[in-house]
Amino acid sequence: MRIGELAERAEASIKAVRYYERLGLVQPGRLANGYRDYSGHDLRVIREIRALAGFGINPARAAPFIECLDAGHQHSDECPASLAAYRDSIAELDRTIASLASRRELLAERLQRGASRTFGTEVTTVIDYSKVLPENLPIPEDDGAADHLVGLAMPALTLKATDGSPVNLAGLGAGRTVIYLYPLTGLPGTDLPAGWDAIPGARGCSTEACDFRDHFTVLRDAGVANVYGFSSQDPDYQREVASRLSLPFPMLSDPGFSLAAALKLPTFAAPGHDRLYTRLTLVVKDGGIEHVFYPIFPPNTHAQQVLDWLRE
Structure with a gap:
Protein backbone atom coordinates (compact mmCIF):
# COMPACT_ATOMS: atom_id res chain seq x y z
CA MET A 1 0.00 0.00 0.00
CA ARG A 2 1.07 3.62 -0.51
CA ILE A 3 2.15 5.80 2.42
CA GLY A 4 -1.04 7.87 2.38
CA GLU A 5 -3.23 4.79 2.72
CA LEU A 6 -0.97 3.41 5.47
CA ALA A 7 -1.09 6.65 7.46
CA GLU A 8 -4.87 6.83 7.17
CA ARG A 9 -5.41 3.22 8.25
CA ALA A 10 -2.94 3.57 11.13
CA GLU A 11 -4.46 6.93 12.17
CA ALA A 12 -1.04 8.51 11.98
CA SER A 13 0.44 11.36 9.97
CA ILE A 14 2.68 10.80 6.95
CA LYS A 15 5.36 12.73 8.85
CA ALA A 16 5.14 10.22 11.70
CA VAL A 17 5.49 7.30 9.28
CA ARG A 18 8.63 8.90 7.82
CA TYR A 19 9.99 9.33 11.35
CA TYR A 20 9.41 5.66 12.16
CA GLU A 21 11.28 4.76 8.96
CA ARG A 22 14.26 6.91 10.00
CA LEU A 23 14.30 5.05 13.32
CA GLY A 24 14.44 1.77 11.40
CA LEU A 25 11.15 0.56 12.89
CA VAL A 26 9.34 0.47 9.54
CA GLN A 27 11.13 -0.98 6.53
CA PRO A 28 8.89 -0.89 3.43
CA GLY A 29 9.59 -2.72 0.20
CA ARG A 30 10.02 -1.00 -3.14
CA LEU A 31 7.92 -1.22 -6.30
CA ALA A 32 9.46 -1.40 -9.77
CA ASN A 33 8.94 2.35 -10.13
CA GLY A 34 10.83 3.03 -6.90
CA TYR A 35 7.81 3.91 -4.78
CA ARG A 36 7.63 2.55 -1.24
CA ASP A 37 5.30 -0.41 -0.78
CA TYR A 38 3.99 -0.90 2.75
CA SER A 39 2.66 -4.22 3.99
CA GLY A 40 0.12 -5.31 6.56
CA HIS A 41 3.03 -5.98 8.89
CA ASP A 42 4.10 -2.34 8.58
CA LEU A 43 0.57 -1.30 9.52
CA ARG A 44 0.69 -3.51 12.59
CA VAL A 45 4.10 -2.10 13.55
CA ILE A 46 2.88 1.49 13.37
CA ARG A 47 -0.20 0.69 15.43
CA GLU A 48 2.04 -0.96 18.01
CA ILE A 49 4.34 2.07 18.13
CA ARG A 50 1.37 4.36 18.70
CA ALA A 51 -0.02 2.08 21.41
CA LEU A 52 3.33 2.06 23.21
CA ALA A 53 3.49 5.85 22.98
CA GLY A 54 0.14 5.96 24.75
CA PHE A 55 1.79 4.13 27.67
CA GLY A 56 4.66 6.62 27.74
CA ILE A 57 7.22 4.63 25.72
CA ASN A 58 8.80 6.95 23.18
CA PRO A 59 9.07 5.64 19.58
CA ALA A 60 12.83 5.95 19.90
CA ARG A 61 12.67 3.23 22.57
CA ALA A 62 10.21 0.97 20.76
CA ALA A 63 12.83 -1.10 18.91
CA PRO A 64 12.78 -4.11 21.32
CA PHE A 65 9.03 -4.45 20.88
CA ILE A 66 9.15 -4.21 17.07
CA GLU A 67 12.03 -6.67 16.93
CA CYS A 68 9.89 -9.05 18.97
CA LEU A 69 7.11 -8.80 16.36
CA ASP A 70 9.63 -9.17 13.53
CA ALA A 71 10.80 -12.39 15.18
CA GLY A 72 7.33 -13.84 14.72
CA HIS A 73 5.89 -13.40 18.19
CA GLN A 74 2.19 -12.72 18.51
CA HIS A 75 2.72 -9.98 21.10
CA SER A 76 5.46 -7.38 21.12
CA ASP A 77 6.23 -7.84 24.82
CA GLU A 78 6.89 -11.58 24.81
CA CYS A 79 10.66 -11.15 24.51
CA PRO A 80 13.19 -10.51 27.32
CA ALA A 81 14.33 -7.27 25.69
CA SER A 82 10.75 -5.96 25.72
CA LEU A 83 10.36 -6.75 29.41
CA ALA A 84 13.63 -4.97 30.11
CA ALA A 85 12.30 -1.92 28.23
CA TYR A 86 9.22 -2.00 30.47
CA ARG A 87 11.41 -2.08 33.58
CA ASP A 88 13.57 0.78 32.29
CA SER A 89 10.48 2.92 31.61
CA ILE A 90 9.05 2.19 35.05
CA ALA A 91 12.36 3.10 36.69
CA GLU A 92 12.43 6.36 34.76
CA LEU A 93 8.88 7.17 35.88
CA ASP A 94 9.86 6.42 39.48
CA ARG A 95 12.73 8.87 39.23
CA THR A 96 10.44 11.50 37.71
CA ILE A 97 7.80 10.99 40.41
CA ALA A 98 10.41 11.25 43.16
CA SER A 99 11.78 14.44 41.62
CA LEU A 100 8.30 15.99 41.31
CA ALA A 101 7.41 15.00 44.88
CA SER A 102 10.59 16.64 46.14
CA ARG A 103 9.90 19.80 44.16
CA ARG A 104 6.31 19.89 45.43
CA GLU A 105 7.47 19.56 49.03
CA LEU A 106 9.94 22.38 48.53
CA LEU A 107 7.30 24.63 46.95
CA ALA A 108 4.82 23.88 49.75
CA GLU A 109 7.47 24.75 52.32
CA ARG A 110 8.29 28.01 50.57
CA LEU A 111 4.57 28.81 50.29
CA GLN A 112 4.14 28.35 54.03
CA ARG A 113 7.18 30.49 54.82
CA GLY A 114 6.13 33.18 52.40
CA ALA A 115 2.56 33.26 53.68
CA SER A 116 3.61 33.64 57.31
CA ARG A 117 6.59 35.95 56.83
CA THR A 118 6.51 39.23 58.77
CA PHE A 119 7.53 42.45 57.03
CA GLY A 120 8.03 45.04 59.79
CA THR A 121 4.64 45.33 61.49
CA GLU A 122 2.69 43.86 58.57
CA VAL A 123 1.94 40.13 58.72
CA THR A 124 0.97 38.24 55.58
CA THR A 125 -1.29 35.25 56.23
CA VAL A 126 -3.18 32.72 54.16
CA ILE A 127 -6.89 33.43 54.29
CA ASP A 128 -9.09 30.46 55.18
CA TYR A 129 -12.08 30.83 52.85
CA SER A 130 -13.94 28.10 54.75
CA LYS A 131 -14.52 30.78 57.39
CA VAL A 132 -14.64 34.06 55.44
CA LEU A 133 -15.45 35.07 51.87
CA PRO A 134 -13.26 36.92 49.38
CA GLU A 135 -14.07 40.58 48.96
CA ASN A 136 -16.02 42.02 46.03
CA LEU A 137 -17.83 38.82 45.06
CA PRO A 138 -20.63 39.39 42.51
CA ILE A 139 -24.09 39.34 44.08
CA PRO A 140 -26.58 36.96 42.42
CA GLU A 141 -29.83 38.44 41.17
CA ASP A 142 -33.29 36.88 41.43
CA ASP A 143 -33.99 35.58 37.95
CA GLY A 144 -37.33 34.02 38.94
CA ALA A 145 -36.01 30.46 38.55
CA ALA A 146 -37.41 29.49 41.98
CA ASP A 147 -40.74 31.33 41.87
CA HIS A 148 -42.70 28.15 41.12
CA LEU A 149 -41.43 26.06 44.03
CA VAL A 150 -43.53 27.14 47.01
CA GLY A 151 -46.48 24.80 47.45
CA LEU A 152 -45.03 21.93 45.41
CA ALA A 153 -44.93 18.47 46.94
CA MET A 154 -41.52 16.92 47.43
CA PRO A 155 -40.96 14.08 44.94
CA ALA A 156 -40.65 10.46 46.03
CA LEU A 157 -36.90 10.30 45.54
Missing part, protein backbone atom coordinates in the same frame (compact mmCIF):
# COMPACT_ATOMS: atom_id res chain seq x y z
CA THR A 158 -34.63 8.27 47.78
CA LEU A 159 -31.08 9.58 47.97
CA LYS A 160 -28.02 8.33 49.82
CA ALA A 161 -26.82 10.36 52.79
CA THR A 162 -23.26 10.63 54.10
CA ASP A 163 -24.23 8.69 57.25
CA GLY A 164 -25.16 5.75 55.02
CA SER A 165 -28.91 6.08 55.41
CA PRO A 166 -31.39 6.33 52.50
CA VAL A 167 -33.50 9.47 52.68
CA ASN A 168 -36.92 9.62 51.00
CA LEU A 169 -37.62 13.27 50.18
CA ALA A 170 -41.37 12.62 50.15
CA GLY A 171 -41.22 11.13 53.64
CA LEU A 172 -39.12 13.48 55.71
CA GLY A 173 -41.42 13.13 58.71
CA ALA A 174 -43.09 15.60 61.03
CA GLY A 175 -41.71 19.07 61.61
CA ARG A 176 -39.75 21.28 59.28
CA THR A 177 -36.79 20.13 57.23
CA VAL A 178 -34.20 22.56 55.88
CA ILE A 179 -32.42 21.43 52.71
CA TYR A 180 -29.73 23.78 51.48
CA LEU A 181 -28.57 23.11 47.94
CA TYR A 182 -25.08 24.18 46.91
CA PRO A 183 -22.90 23.71 43.79
CA LEU A 184 -19.72 22.10 45.17
CA THR A 185 -17.35 22.19 48.11
CA GLY A 186 -13.65 22.48 47.37
CA LEU A 187 -11.00 20.21 48.86
CA PRO A 188 -7.81 21.50 50.51
CA GLY A 189 -5.03 21.74 47.96
CA THR A 190 -7.44 21.42 45.03
CA ASP A 191 -8.18 24.40 42.81
CA LEU A 192 -11.78 25.46 42.30
CA PRO A 193 -13.02 25.78 38.70
CA ALA A 194 -11.44 28.62 36.74
CA GLY A 195 -13.34 31.87 37.21
CA TRP A 196 -15.30 30.45 40.16
CA ASP A 197 -15.34 33.73 42.08
CA ALA A 198 -16.77 35.54 39.04
CA ILE A 199 -19.90 33.35 39.00
CA PRO A 200 -22.57 35.07 41.12
CA GLY A 201 -23.42 32.96 44.14
CA ALA A 202 -20.89 30.19 43.44
CA ARG A 203 -18.31 30.85 46.12
CA GLY A 204 -19.07 30.08 49.77
CA CYS A 205 -20.16 26.46 50.10
CA SER A 206 -17.82 25.69 53.00
CA THR A 207 -18.75 28.89 54.84
CA GLU A 208 -22.45 28.07 54.38
CA ALA A 209 -21.95 24.55 55.73
CA CYS A 210 -20.05 25.91 58.73
CA ASP A 211 -22.80 28.45 59.38
CA PHE A 212 -25.45 25.70 59.46
CA ARG A 213 -23.13 23.68 61.70
CA ASP A 214 -22.75 26.55 64.15
CA HIS A 215 -26.51 27.24 64.17
CA PHE A 216 -27.62 23.60 64.17
CA THR A 217 -28.68 23.50 67.82
CA VAL A 218 -30.62 26.77 67.70
CA LEU A 219 -32.31 25.70 64.46
CA ARG A 220 -33.46 22.52 66.19
CA ASP A 221 -34.70 24.61 69.11
CA ALA A 222 -36.66 26.74 66.60
CA GLY A 223 -38.54 23.66 65.37
CA VAL A 224 -36.33 22.27 62.60
CA ALA A 225 -36.42 18.48 62.69
CA ASN A 226 -33.80 17.86 59.99
CA VAL A 227 -31.06 19.75 58.21
CA TYR A 228 -29.49 18.38 55.02
CA GLY A 229 -26.76 19.72 52.79
CA PHE A 230 -27.47 18.78 49.18
CA SER A 231 -25.33 18.73 46.03
CA SER A 232 -24.47 16.65 42.98
CA GLN A 233 -21.14 15.56 44.47
CA ASP A 234 -20.81 11.86 45.21
CA PRO A 235 -21.30 10.54 48.78
CA ASP A 236 -17.59 9.81 49.34
CA TYR A 237 -16.68 13.38 48.40
CA GLN A 238 -19.36 14.78 50.70
CA ARG A 239 -18.37 12.38 53.48
CA GLU A 240 -14.88 13.88 53.50
CA VAL A 241 -16.33 17.38 53.70
CA ALA A 242 -18.73 16.43 56.52
CA SER A 243 -15.87 14.88 58.48
CA ARG A 244 -13.42 17.73 57.86
CA LEU A 245 -15.92 20.43 58.81
CA SER A 246 -17.39 18.37 61.72
CA LEU A 247 -20.93 18.75 60.42
CA PRO A 248 -23.60 17.45 62.84
CA PHE A 249 -26.05 16.75 60.02
CA PRO A 250 -25.83 14.49 56.95
CA MET A 251 -25.37 15.56 53.34
CA LEU A 252 -27.43 14.21 50.44
CA SER A 253 -25.89 13.29 47.11
CA ASP A 254 -27.73 13.67 43.79
CA PRO A 255 -25.17 13.16 40.99
CA GLY A 256 -27.96 12.43 38.50
CA PHE A 257 -29.79 15.71 39.23
CA SER A 258 -33.00 13.81 39.89
CA LEU A 259 -34.36 16.53 42.18
CA ALA A 260 -33.58 19.18 39.58
CA ALA A 261 -35.59 17.21 37.02
CA ALA A 262 -38.52 16.66 39.39
CA LEU A 263 -38.79 20.26 40.60
CA LYS A 264 -37.22 22.11 37.64
CA LEU A 265 -34.50 23.55 39.83
CA PRO A 266 -31.95 26.02 38.46
CA THR A 267 -28.49 24.72 37.61
CA PHE A 268 -25.41 26.13 35.91
CA ALA A 269 -22.17 25.01 34.28
CA ALA A 270 -18.58 25.82 35.22
CA PRO A 271 -15.18 24.83 33.77
CA GLY A 272 -14.76 21.12 34.37
CA HIS A 273 -18.39 20.68 35.41
CA ASP A 274 -21.16 20.32 32.85
CA ARG A 275 -23.83 20.92 35.48
CA LEU A 276 -24.00 22.08 39.10
CA TYR A 277 -26.85 22.98 41.42
CA THR A 278 -27.51 26.69 41.89
CA ARG A 279 -27.47 27.67 45.54
CA LEU A 280 -30.93 27.76 47.12
CA THR A 281 -32.63 26.49 50.29
CA LEU A 282 -35.92 24.63 50.66
CA VAL A 283 -37.96 24.62 53.85
CA VAL A 284 -40.14 21.51 53.73
CA LYS A 285 -43.16 20.91 55.97
CA ASP A 286 -45.74 18.11 55.78
CA GLY A 287 -44.28 16.85 52.51
CA GLY A 288 -44.50 20.20 50.70
CA ILE A 289 -42.25 23.18 50.09
CA GLU A 290 -43.26 25.87 52.55
CA HIS A 291 -40.60 28.46 51.77
CA VAL A 292 -37.68 28.99 49.39
CA PHE A 293 -34.60 31.13 49.90
CA TYR A 294 -33.28 32.25 46.50
CA PRO A 295 -30.94 33.78 45.61
CA ILE A 296 -28.69 33.41 48.66
CA PHE A 297 -26.04 35.97 49.51
CA PRO A 298 -23.87 36.03 51.45
CA PRO A 299 -23.85 32.28 52.11
CA ASN A 300 -21.72 32.54 55.25
CA THR A 301 -24.64 34.07 57.19
CA HIS A 302 -27.46 32.15 55.52
CA ALA A 303 -28.22 29.87 58.48
CA GLN A 304 -28.91 32.96 60.57
CA GLN A 305 -31.23 34.18 57.79
CA VAL A 306 -33.16 30.89 57.97
CA LEU A 307 -33.30 31.17 61.75
CA ASP A 308 -34.66 34.72 61.55
CA TRP A 309 -37.41 33.55 59.18
CA LEU A 310 -38.36 30.69 61.52
CA ARG A 311 -38.59 33.03 64.49
CA GLU A 312 -40.77 35.46 62.56
